[in-house]
Amino acid sequence: MGSTNLNEHEILAALIQSDDELPCEDTDSEEADHQSEDEVQSDTEEGFVDEIQEEQPTPSGSNILEEQSNTEQPVSTSAFRRIVALQQRTVRGRNKYCWSTSKPTRRGRVSAVNVVQRGPSRVCRNIYDPVICFNMFFTDAIIMEIVRWTNAEISLKRRASMTGATFRDIDEDEIRALFGILVMTAVRKDNHMSTDELFDRYSSMLYVSVNDKHCLH
Template sequence: MDRKKCLDDTQIAALLQGLTDDSDLSDINSESGDEVFEDDVQSDVEDVEVEQSGEISNLCEDEQATYTDCHVSSKSRIRTFSVPKIRSKNKYCWSTSKGKDTGKVSAINIVQTARGPTRACKLLLEPLSCFNLFFTDAIILELVTWTNTEIGLNRKSNMTKATFGDTNIHEIRALIGILVLTAALKDNHLTTDEIFNSNFSGTRYCSTMSRDRFNFLIRCLRMDDKSLRPSLQIADRFMPVRKVWDMFIEQCKTSYTPGSHTTIDEQLLGFRGRCPFKMYIPNKPNKYGIKIVMICDSATKYMFNAIPYLGKSTNNHGIPLGEYFVK
């Protein structure tokens, strides 16, 4: 008898049902009249190829069959499962069947635009042009108007020097430029005396304005009408900075196209001055400061929207705080 003889259909069906013991094989052999040896069964089962789609082919050279929902283990035993999922000892969940293809991606989930500056902003190559893009003339004019009002209230009759004079658009731009430069050069932790000391920080700061003028402008810098605060600050604690803040954030949003992946998180900006919503977070590098929730592009770290956290006075409209900031 040829020991390499292939199994017939009845024997194959029995193997797929898990009937691999001697008694089952003997029953099948008695019906078919053929003698099958154990090593023949082992060699024939090893020839079974199970594809991910559930098709089993190449059972022998002449016959092929298709069966579903079966699995061949390392010991060449066929298993079938009546449940859609099984769980392993380490609590990992396995699926007993191949998942269905989702098909075409929905058009709403396909990002058609590339991240980066908008078309108008791509033409700006000079640093001063980029600076003026965010600090527009409207923002600077708002600062000049209310800063001069505060200067007029604080200036005394004996203050006749140029240090205590009114400011203008160019000087306010220079003041903001100094603040930006100290942050870029990591000098914002230094005192004013150290910043305007040419032996310590060079001449980049003192060549712009004097130390006394810088201190005077910082004390008088205003962004709103101070006389309206008692009536308006009850509803909005961020009102003294709200108008200028909204204009700046609008420039951030219109100057950049974010990518498909963005991140929402909080940042504590170090500040130890007087502020009604100043926070204390001990695990932050700057323990005292103003917490700002911002959304940034995950690839370029560009911030295109931000909202300050106003403490208990935050009007979250009755929804959880995290959900409110995300929406």
């Protein structure tokens, strides 16, 4: 019995001693776990910091414009360098066309035929009627001048031809009607059509109602 009691006491003492040692091991394991967690966090934080440092900030609008200007500058200079100054005055191409290497110098005055006179723009500023605006450009004096020389040409045709009834003199109304036909063909995009097509009674009565097709022959 004594040996058994001794054994029980030894067992109890061993159990108590093991219980006392267990919290120390737990604390050591907890400290080790904390250290491992700290090491893991520090490693991840350092990696995160490294990633943040590696990321480059996005450029602002001014930086983009400066970069574009810097990139476009060598292009313009290279394009400027491509301009070749030739010593000869003319260069002939493969198709035998002659090109001038310099701007021609104008000598003398421009011919009066090539001078475009300004129309009555100030007078027509407050006019909205199309007929009045048209009469501002083609005045009665211009119409009379056209009638005069047209009748002179008709008289020559009348002498050379036996059919004098066809070549009769015209007046101002016929000239204005002719101008109206020409303007209408441009508006309707019929200026590519022949007189037979314009004055065809089966296609349109617009031009036939103005005049006969013989007025254009």
